[in-house]
Structure formats: structure tokens, C-alpha cells
Amino acid sequence: MAAELASTCDASPSARRARVSDLAARMLSKTSKQSSDPAILLLADGTAFYGRSCGAAGTAVGEVCFNTSLEGYFEVVTDPSYAGQIVTMTYPQIGNYGIDLADTQTAPGMPGRHLGNVKPALRGLVVHDMCHVPSNWRSTMSLPEYLEERGVVAIEGIDTRALVRHLRDNGAQKGIVSTEVFDLAELAHMLDSAPDLVGTNLVQTVSCKEAYGYDASSLSQNRAFAAAAPANARKKVVVYDCGVKRGIIEGLARVGCELLVVPWDTPASEVLKHRPDGVFLSNGPGDPDAVEETYAQVQRIIGKVPIFGICLGHQMISLAAGATMEKLAYGHRGGNQPVLNLLTHRVEITAQNHGFGLVFPSLGELVPELSGGVSEHPCGSDGTPATGDLRFWVERGVAPVVSNERFGRIRLTHVNLNDGTAEGIQLLDAPAFSVQYHPEAAPGPTDAHYLFTAFMRLMDGDRDYLDIDIAKDRLAGWTFAEEPVA
Template sequence: MSTSSSIGTTCQAASHAQPKSLAQQLIAATSKKARSAAILMLADGTVFYGRACGASGEVTGEVCFNTSLEGYFEVITDPSYAGQIVTMTYPQIGNYGVNVADTQMAPQYPQMYCGNLSPALRGLVVHDMCETPSNWRSEMSLPEYLEERNIVAIEGIDTRALVRHLRDNGSQKGILSTIDLDEKSLAAKLAEAPELVGTNLVQTVSCKEAYSYSYGRSMKSRAFAVQEPAPARRNVVVYDCGIKRGILDGLVNAGCAPTLVPWNTPASEVLKLQPDGVFLSNGPGDPDAVDATYSQVKKLLGKVPVFGICLGHQMISLACGGSIEKLKYGHRGGNQPVMNLLSGRVEVTAQNHGFNLVFPSLGELISEESGGVSKHPVSGDLRFWSERRIAPVVRNKRFGRIRLTHVNLNDGTCEGIQLLDAKAFSVQYHPEASPGPTDAHYLFTAFMRLMDGEEDYLNIDISKDRLAGWVFGSEEKEAHNA
């Protein structure tokens, strides 16, 4: 069995995971308390030892990492993390506790969702778990929440070494256990665990039947920071592929009245509702496995305005005949720079995805609409276009002209497209800031403008729009507009 060179330091944690009697007494007298040993093993044989800091148990899933400095509770409750063991790169997690109203699971989850009240992720990995939070909104500690919701978690490992390993070798299957510490036994179990690629995880987090959404307890608990939403003036059907509640709130804030439908709802049923627009939500797993959604999107494009976020972006891409690739370790965190090629603005964005559209697969470039360029960059790096401030257009066999609108400035991957001959656009990232920056709030406004029939709906001054809906931004916004 192979073991990475970084494990020498993490193996030292084994002695802490099984302390001597005196050490146990000392730990029991602190806020940390006495915790049982835990182990994380990756598919390539890399092993990390630590301490349990959540529920007792054993889980398998894809091990990935999130680079957000805050918002751990929103990350943990994001349905898009179904099937994954999430590593938080920030050293201490849980310091401001948990307010259950901040959950990103949709409000109808107990009645209409598959499963139970537990978050969809498989497990959590942190360096240091805070047992004694300090925050006036906190209702319980994070370890208490994890135990209550049966989420297995590990602390005390070198998360820097783990993240470096995943960056070098890619995200991979892992097994996290507090009940079996035998490496041979764990390796055998891990070999039998299913792969993420090819698995439809959307069906595990989508609603079972249609329902309407409106503000609930979550928004009331944040009235000190969030203004009342705009009056609803557009009826929007939402394909629920595991939607975050923050995205639903973003739609409501912009003036939408959302009706959520299951992930495999036929397009004919959606059109019977006579929506002003259709929204395609975020969601977990391999987009190629969600054919029951993108096959219906193909029937909706050109008939009704469509906006897609994250998995929804991939659904539009697949409906257009595009190819999706699995990224080496994905984009997960609240600090990803993206350029809007139409406005030239750079947004700091929140992201959570492991798959990405291969933009050239949508069609050949239209030279006269792509700055005179007739061939896609050989490297595949889309920063070619951001450096030249060009939003290139391809000719798609199914839906006419499609424009590249957003590019990731870290690695040059596609972050957004716009169908020019059908009313539709999509982005790969999360604009609702749950958690994350507010730079991309303008996309909900853009959706309203698309439904209103505006041509240049994506060209919005984000320095103004990012303050919309926030109480703390009112004075700054008034000063900006003066």
C-alpha cells in the first residue's frame, strides 16, 4: 500500500488519537473533551489519523476541499455536496457556532425531499473543531449539530498536507471511519465503494412533488441585514436538482415567484404552468448522469427564457450538445476570480463544482463576431479571450449562436455562456453568496431583464447591483448614486 511522504507528520496524530490515561484526564478537563480516534483513507492508500468530532460511524465518498474562510454551515448544508467528504482549508471551524435558520437545504426538505433532515454531504474534515462558539446568533456548537444530524467528522489532521495531496493527485474516493481503524479492512471497503462519475446524485436531493416557495424563518432571522424582497412580478418554474435556499432567496429578492418541480419533470408539464421563465438549479454529481433533466431543457430552449446556475449551466451546455469534463480537483470556495467578458468587470465568486463545460465543443467560432479569430485556442485556456476583452461566439448546430460570457481567471475554464438566438444564459458559479461575496448578485437582476425582453441584459454595473437587498448597503448605495 502506497503512502504519501506527507503522512509522516499526520501519523504523529495517532498517538493523540489514542492518548495515555493521564492525557485522557487532561483532555477531558478542557473544552475539547475526550474524543475517540478516527481515520481518513484515500483511494491511493494515503492515510490520515485524527480524532472524531461529529457522529460516530463510517462513510465513503469523493474527498474534496473548500477554500472559504467562513460560511462552513452553509457549505455543510449545501445539497450540491451529496456524495462528498468535504475538507475545510481554514484552520479552525465552528468558532461562531450554528444557527439552523441559515441552512441551505430547501424549506420543504422534511416533507418533500428524499432522505431526512441530515445534510447531503457524506463527511467533514477539519484541522481544529471549535467546541465553544461565540456568536449572539448561535443556537448550538457545530459538533453538536453534526452528532444530531449523524454526520461523521474528523479533526486533528494536517489539512494543508491533505489539500496539497488532492491538488497534486486530484480529488478521489475516500473512507472516513471512527469505528474501524484497520487499514486493510478500510482499503477493501473503499475498493467496493461506488465512483462519483456516472452516478446520478440529483435524484437523492430533488423534491418529490411541485411546491411554491416564499420567505420563511431564515429571512426573518436576518432582518437586521436583509431588506424586504421586491414585489413578485414574474412566475418562474425552478427545476430542483438540489437547490440551495440562498439561490431561491436570490430569485425572490429580484421579484420572482418560484414554483419548484422535480428534476425529471417533462417540459410539457412545465410549459402548462405558463411560466415567464425557467430556472435550472445547482446540484451534485456527474451532469452526464442527469439526462432526464437536460433532455427536457433541450425542449424548453427557444420557447421560454431560461437561466441556469452550476449544474443548471451544465444542463444547458449538454442540451446544446456540448461536452463536459471532470476537473482535477474542482472549484470550491468563495474566492474565485471570474471576468464578465461583456462588461470587462472581474467578480470574486463563490463556487462548488467538479465538472466543467468544454466551450469549443459547442461549435466553430464565428470569426466576425469573435474579434476576427477563426480558430479556438489550441491550449484550451479561455484566458486567451479575457486578455483580449473579446466575448467569442460559436455557431451551434442545435440553437444557433452561443457566446462565451464568463471566464475563470485562475485556470481559464468556462464560467458562463449566452444563447444569442434563444433567450437563455447560464453561469458555472453561485451568485447568491451563501456563503461568499456579493459581486455576482447582478445575475438575478439579469434574469429579470431577460424576462422583460431587454437585449443587453447581462451588461450590468456590479458595483451598484451587489448592494441590492442589503440593509447595511443602503447608505453606501445612496452615496454611490448621488
Template sequence: MSKIAEKLRVATAKPAGAPALLVLEDGAVFAGTSCGAPGEAFGEVCFNTSLEGYLEIVTDPSYAGQIVALTYPQVGNYGVNADDAQAEKPALRALVVRDMCPTPSSWRSQESLGDYLGREGVVAIEGVDTRALVRHIRDAGAQRAVVSTTDADAASLLEKVRKSPTLVGENQVVGVSCGGSYSYGVADLPASHDFALAAPADPRFKVVVYHCGVKRSILDGLVRSGCAVTLVPWDTPADEVLTLSPDGVFFSNGPGDPDAVDATSRAAAALLGRVPLFGICLGHQMMAKAAGAKIDKLKFGHHGGNHPVQNLLTGRVEVTAQNHGFCPRFQSLGALVPELSGGATEHVDDLREWGRRSIAPVVANERFGRIRLTHVNLDDGTAEGFAFLDVPAFSVQYHPEAAPGPTDAHYLFGAFARLMEGRGDYLDIDIATDRLSGWKFGSTTEEEVA
């Protein structure tokens, strides 16, 4: 090889990282190289199927306690911009990718993803056959794992991971909630997003957000829909929230086992019927728990931006962004009300059957009256949304903010506004037109948007 060719090779070649190992508790081993901070990290391994939005995934507080594998083969190609982060610090334990791009190309990039992970102390491994890893998790289920750049002995790592704590039973929300109440408003919206998004609506609702690990983009969505937001810690008593005289209360997304987050579900139980409520993800589980629902742990969870959900009220299918490993069981909320459930008297195991029948079934809940199943996951038939018919409240298992993900569920912010206005038709919104609401798509002036 000539000197010029060698110089070009050195200048353009990707530097080799230190050896690293990913070891699962069932003994599966995946070798790779370090592409983040050095060290050793334990957590429950899961996979995310989004094609982009890796920084939003890395900084999503709902990943506390987890090792996240990204299924898209190359990660980091457009770099990192701090305004896209969903929290001040990453909460995940480690990141697993097939290929980490060290030289990003984007006009918005501030640094590479690898540099960001190193600076934030996040252990990461690349060179892993992520397709094989995902197939293994789908077959064997989510489980404890370790990523290490300091221990090259797979047997040693396996022994350590089997002694590590499980996600079940641990309150992960404590580590990602806020220490006290604070406000979030128009001034907090990231200015670098103005090129794509229209101006926010004038604030007309006072909304209290239970911070269980809320994503910044969720707060942005509330503000843009006309909410003046006050955030409170996850364990704030309901009476303290009511002293703020809110028009509505929002229960946010968050990490881990919902059965370990008792204070928030108690608050939801105390607030149901006293003020309009909207919950997403963990917040959906908190409201369901308040009504007495049983919570199931999913085999490998729902993580990604391409999960199909059927709206049983309209028949439409929403492509949604999701991130959770637990799900409330609709059947445990009460007995079916036949006259509101197409005459049915028996629950079905697979909730997709209600979509096939074009029925949004209703149960009689002992504490809060009638509760309707509004949304169903078309991948596995689990519950994705409830509407309380006798108190002003609704919840969904997925995320409406599209960071990352599609905009099909944006209408839910508008539905919350309608609920706070006292409208009974708050969920009657055409998602086909609403999904484009608020986007400029490259326009440079308000006149062009209009």
C-alpha cells in the same frame, strides 16, 4: 497542579474524541478524532476554501456523495443557526476539519456544529493536517475516500474504499430533489435575516425552478428580485412546466456527474427558445449539454468563496462562490463565428486567452444558433458562463447567492429579471454598485437604508 488549577483545566479543556481515520484510495492516511456522529462514510474527497459559512457548506445539496475538507483551520466558532441551512438535511457524506470549536460564541448561535453533525448523523473528523490533505488532493486529484470512527485498520479501510462506488456515472440529483411541485415566496424568507437584508421586491414574475438540489439562498435571491417561485422535480417534462405559463425557468445547482442527469438536460433542450432560461452550476451544465457540449471532469473541482472569474463582456473580475467538479467545454459547442470573435477562426485551449484579447467569442451551434462565452475562470481557464444570442437564455458555472461567499455575482438575479422583460442588454449591469444591493449593513429602519 493545585485543585483550583485542575478544576479550571477540566472546565475549559476540549474533550478528546474517539480515534478516527481518513483513508484515500491512493493509500494516503490521515489520523484524527471524531467530532460528529460515529460511523463510517464513503465518498469522493474534495476541499472548500471558504473562510466562513460552514453550515451553508455542510447543508449544500451539491455535496451529495462527497467528503468535504474545510481549509480554514478552526470551524464552528460561531455555532449553528437553522435559518442559515441550505436544505433540511445535510447531503454530504462526511466532514474533515483541522479544529472543531465545541463552545461557539455568537448571539445567533442555537447549538454547536459538532452537536448538529451528531444529531444529523454526519460522520466528521478533526485533528487532520488539512493543509497537507489539500496539497495532496491538488497533486493527486479528487478520489474516493472513507472516514471511519469504527475501524482503526488503515489497510482494511483502503480495501473497502477501493470497492466503493465512484461519483462518475451516478445520478446524485435523485436523492436531493423534491418529490413533487411546491411554491416558495416571501413568507418563506427567513425572518432572522431581516436585520441584514432589505424588504424583497413585489412578485412580478412567475418562475419555475428545476430542483436539482437547489440551495435555499438561491430561492431567497429569486424571491427578493421579484419572482414567485414554483419548484418542480428534476425529471419534470418540459410540457408540464409550460402548462404553468412561466415567465422564466431556472435550472438550479446540484450534485454529481451531469452526464447522469439526462432528464433535466432533455427538459432544457425542449425549453430553450420557448421561455427565458437561467441556469447556474449544474443548471449551467444542463443547458450546455442540451446544446451538445462535452462535459469534462475537473482534477479537483472548484469549491469555495474566492474564485476569480472574468466577465468577458465588461473586463471586470468577479470573486465568486463555486461548488462543482465538472465543467462544460466551450470548444465543443460549435465552430467560432469569426466576425463575432475578433476575426479568430481557431479555438484556444486556455479560455483566459480571450480575456487577454478583450474578446467574448461566439460559436455557431447546430441546434440553437449563436452562443457567446461570457465568463472565464482565471484560475484554470475553464468556461464559467454562456449567453445564447438567438434564444433568451444564459447560464453561469458559479453561485450568485453569496451563502457563503462574496456578493459580486448578485447582479445575475437582476439580469434574469431583465431577460424575462425581454431586454437585450440584460447582462449590462455594473457589478460594482449592484453587489451592495438589498443589504442594510446594520441599519435598523427602512428610513436609515434609504
């Protein structure tokens, strides 16, 4: 090997590059990664990253974004909310504990949608270092094997720190990842020809095609050793599937909901015919303004039955109230987003996945007597209310209320502490509330589990349904092994 390296150093520059490339390939083939094909990631602004394939061969186009979760990569890969996106994981090594198909977040209940027997909704995956030989007693296959088997293009070996900094400085943007095309001009042409995320209805690609039921009897037993027994079903809830995660379905069933999951465009009249105790609006991918069929139905349901919405469901309630949405620079994706509950003044570390957000002032004018005496929405540096930093309300300890033309008084309940964006609202004159984040912790912390309990309390008619000790509630769903008796 030393002689080979010496001869390489004595060669011409072009021959030296060829020999080093061949030598590197042969050295890599002796490691757990084995040999791999080259891959490239090209962004819409012309920035290119070169690496190695660690998934399926092919070419994929989508919006390049990043997720800051330290674990839960399989739940991220199988989250339907990532439809249309190429996800970059910021944690350096991904795949080290392999995967168990029981952890898939593809919703259950539909033929072919159980245990990951369907291609994930995301377009591609970007990591710094992919582990090809996982170590975990629950693992049944490696992440690269899963990606290749499901046809997901993935790239490793790039500087994900540089990529994430670029996206933070320049915003999320379209990109193309390929293991078969390396001509930059050709890749740029393919990228320009692809549709933008804004204006595209991705919900229809991940929603169920027909209604199905789900209750506690359908719960997986793979976590029975740690999870507390589910509550008895006592509320009938219709779930609008806009790309609902399996963890959400399970969370609702565990607190006592008997579910009927329906497609994203189910008419309100059909939902109300079932005489549900409540309606749940799920998470989902893409531009909320493009999902008019859903928020038009929500507008007809508000006031008739209790409603709880998360993520895209939060945006559906907001749009039904006539609000404006804004495209965030790079969105919130990960399991470490700090949010303040303005009602309890407790901070929640939350799991999030969205690229659009509610412009709270667009819901209506402030009601001063319910907003700490403040009569005008706070403004940004350019003097416009739309860019106001909602941490203004955090500093004052006030949950402001606006007067909405359609549904009366609406209160801001949650604010993101990183950027001051709206994270939750509560309708005061109708039984409805919503948050922009995920309460099911799949993956992520359990701080927001209390929102499932709050929904049950809302359906019970409790006026203070959001006033819950989150520390006690998040522990209620688990059991802990007792100390062995000596």
C-alpha cells in the same frame, strides 16, 4: 504531573507510548474538547490520516474534496450540491461561531426540510481544529453537536494543509472516514466496493419529490434587520430542483419572482403548461452526464421561454446544446474564485462548488467576425482544443461566439482567472444564459448578485440584460443603519 512525566521518560518505549497516550487523553479531557474517539481518513491511493472524531460515530465513503471558504461552514455542510462528498475545510479552525439553524441551505417548502430537520447531503467533514464551545449571539448549538445529531461523520486533528496539497497534486479521489474501523486493508476493501462519483446520478437523492410554491411571503425574517424589502412579485418562474439551495430560492423571490419548484425530472410539457415567464435551472451535485432526464427536458424548453441556469443548471444548458463535460482535477469549491465577465470586463469574486466543467470548444466552431477575427479555438500544450486555456480570450478582451448545431450562436461570457475554464455562456438566438458559479452568497461574496437582476431583465425582453453595474446591484438588496441623531 512533573513526577508522572519523569516516570514516563524512564519507561520502556512501548510503556512510554501507552503512558503518553493515556496522559494526553486525560489532559484533553480537561479542555473544552473533552475526550474524543480516534478517527481515520484513508484515500483511494493508500494515503492515511489519523485524527479524532468530532461528529457522529460511524464510517462514510465519498469523494474527498476541499473548500477554501474562510467562513460559512454551516452553509457548506447543508449545501445539497455536496451530496456524495467528504468535504475538507482549508481554514484551520471551524465551528468558532457555532450555528443557527436559520442559516441552513436545505431548500424550504417540503415537509421535514425546514431549519435543517434533515440529514445533510454530504458524506463527511474534515477539519484541522473543531471548536466545541462557540461564541456568537445567534448560535443555538455547536457544529459538533449538529453533526452528531444529524449522523454526519467528521474528523479533526489532521494536517489539512498536507491533505489539500495532496489533493491538488493528485486530484480529488474517493476516500473513507471512520471512527470504528482502523484496519487499512479492511478500509481499502470497503473503499474499492463503493461506487465512483462519475456516472452516478446524485441529483435524484436531493431533489424535492413533489412540486411546491414559494414567494416573498415565505422569506425568513432572521435577516430582516439588514435585508431590503423584497420586490413585488411580477414574474412566474418554474425552478428545476436539482439540489437547489435555500439562498437561491430566496434570491429569486427577492427580485420579484413567484416560484413553482418542481422535481429534477419534471417533463418539459408539464412545465410549459404553467405558462411561466421563465425557467430556472438550479445547482446540484455530481456528474452532469448522469442527469439526462433534466437536460433532455431543457433541450425541449430552450427557445420557448427565458432560461437561467447556475452551476449544474449551466451544465444542463451546455449538455442540451450537445457540449462535452470534463472532470476537473480538484474542482472549484469556495468563496474566493475570481471570474472575469468578458462583456463588462469586470472581475467578480465568486462562490463555487463543482467538480465538472464545460469544454467550450465542444459547443461548435468559432464565428470569426464575432470573435475578434479568430477562426480557430486556442489549443493547449498538447495541441488539442479541449485543453485550450480560455484566458486567451481574457487577454484579448473578446467574448467569442460559436455556431452551435442545435441553438445557433452561443457566446462565452465568463472565464475563471485561476485556470482558464468556462464560467458562463449566453445563447444569442434564444433567451437563455448560465454561469458555473453561485450568485446568492450563501456563503460568499455578493459580486454576482446582479445575475438575479439579469434574469428579470431577460424575462422583460431587455437585449442587454447582462450589462449591469455589479457594484450598485450588490448593494441594492441591503439596508444600512443610519447615524444616530445627536
